[in-house]
Amino acid sequence: MSTPPTASPLRLAVVGCGVIGRLHAEVAANSPDLEVAALVDPYAPSAESVSELLTGLGQAAPRVHVDLAAALAEGGIDVVVVCTLSGTHAALALEALEAGLHVVVEKPLDVALEPARRLREAAAERPDQVVAVISQHRHDTASLAVRRALDAGRFGRVASATANVDWFRTQEYYDSAAWRGTWALDGGGALMNQGVHTLDLLLWFLGEPVDVVAHTARLAHERIEVEDVAVAILRFASGALATLHASTTAYPDLGVRLQVHGTDGSAVIAADELTFFHARDAEDGEWSGDQVRRELENAALEELKPGQYGNPHLTQWTDIVGAIRERRAPLVTLDDGFLALATVRAVYLSATLGRPIRVADVIDGKYDAEVTRTEDGAAA
Known part of the structure; x- marks a missing residue:
């Protein structure tokens, strides 16, 4: 696996730098368990805006890529969070999963069951990789x-x-x-x-x-x-x-x-x-x-767990990091999504x-x- 269960921050790639991607990047920047290593968005101004946010919060500027394939090819990633348009979620998650990474998918899992089912079947063959769906509430x-x-x-x-x-x-x-x-x-x-x-x-x-x-x-x-x-x-x-x-x-x-x-x-x-x-x-x-x-x-x-508080997105990310390090299921699983x-x-x-x-x-x-x-x- 790409990420051994250590206390080192997990290296995160944020795929999609719109409103939701920006939120996840900000949450990661405020977590001792995460660092944003890469941003993926075909629209350069969106990625640049999120990069500026992160550097303003004291984090090193992440690498910027126009597509997920380029980010995966460069490596240095442990977890991918998919924050793109809903109809693209499952395909991108599957791409990250097949690259050996842990995957977090914003809601909904997808807009159709067929691509979601393919992701589910692939995840079943990779029990050591965590796949979680955002449902912060x-x-x-x-x-x-x-x-x-x-x-x-x-x-x-x-x-x-x-x-x-x-x-x-x-x-x-x-x-x-x-x-x-x-x-x-x-x-x-x-x-x-x-x-x-x-x-x-x-x-x-x-x-x-x-x-x-x-x-x-x-x-x-x-x-x-x-x-x-x-x-x-x-x-x-x-x-x-x-x-x-x-x-x-x-x-x-x-x-x-x-x-x-x-x-x-x-x-x-x-x-x-x-x-x-x-x-x-x-x-x-x-x-x-x-x-x-x-x-x-x-x-x-x-x-x-200690360190969790009233920000439900940060709380869910703390649970996801725990699931990766402890080799357990997250609170919100792929099956839930x-x-x-x-x-x-x-x-x-x-x-x-x-x-x-x-x-x-x-x-x-x-x-x-x-x-x-x-x-x-x-x-x-």
Whole structure:
């Protein structure tokens, strides 16, 4: 392997130097476990801007390449983080994986299951290489607290959940880049792009869905192929039912809210904060608003490694570095990212075909040849 389990910083290549790539580069520059060794972007000004950011933070200027192949050929890299357009994620990740490197992929894993499946199959043949998908909200203290309560059975039988992503995006947002709102490179709209993080948390809390019934529509934006509203009902193996709502039409932007309800307790996460928690087994006076939130979040934080704190991206990177050095799986695995992608595709397929879709059938490739459509007929 290219990276032995030592305390030396891991050498990172950031592929794609847009907004998300810049964020990962900044996180790496603030981590003692990482150093940015290379930047990859065909658009020189983007790479130069990130390079200036890094030197301003006291890091040596990284090498700059126009494509990943050139960066791999020069060597000196341990980990590649893929921050390009969604429709290119799996292919670039596979290229890095086959070069013997550890790989981190921004959400979503890809826009289609076939390239994601090839990546998954290749990763299975390379168990010593870590492949992680960015889903930083699993590392929020509120999310960790709810997962901890679920694992302890404090909510009893979980019967239902609701996940609302009530965001607003202007027409100018979609007009700002030709790839935005396209099936080929964005892979979907309000759900694939904005809602996938919240969907991932829903799956982390409730498990793999059995089937999905959904509708999607483009109602408030022009010149896009994808949906700006998606509504779905998910049924889980436990029998639990969940509603999922993702929108980029909710002016003035109402944020994200995730609720979990059980026979012995419930929790609400809003704007990444634990705003409600109650369990039947609570001692008298435990439910006292801010007090219980602090107690639960402190308990969740105790499970994190030293040096982790309230920046969920840095927290996830700390976990990824630990996974590489300890030769273990990261908290958010390739399979987790694949399940989230398969569930999004199940939503789109249900909306297109007008019937329930079994998620296992999507995972197995039964619908790989099917297209998904918005109500105005654009297809992918």
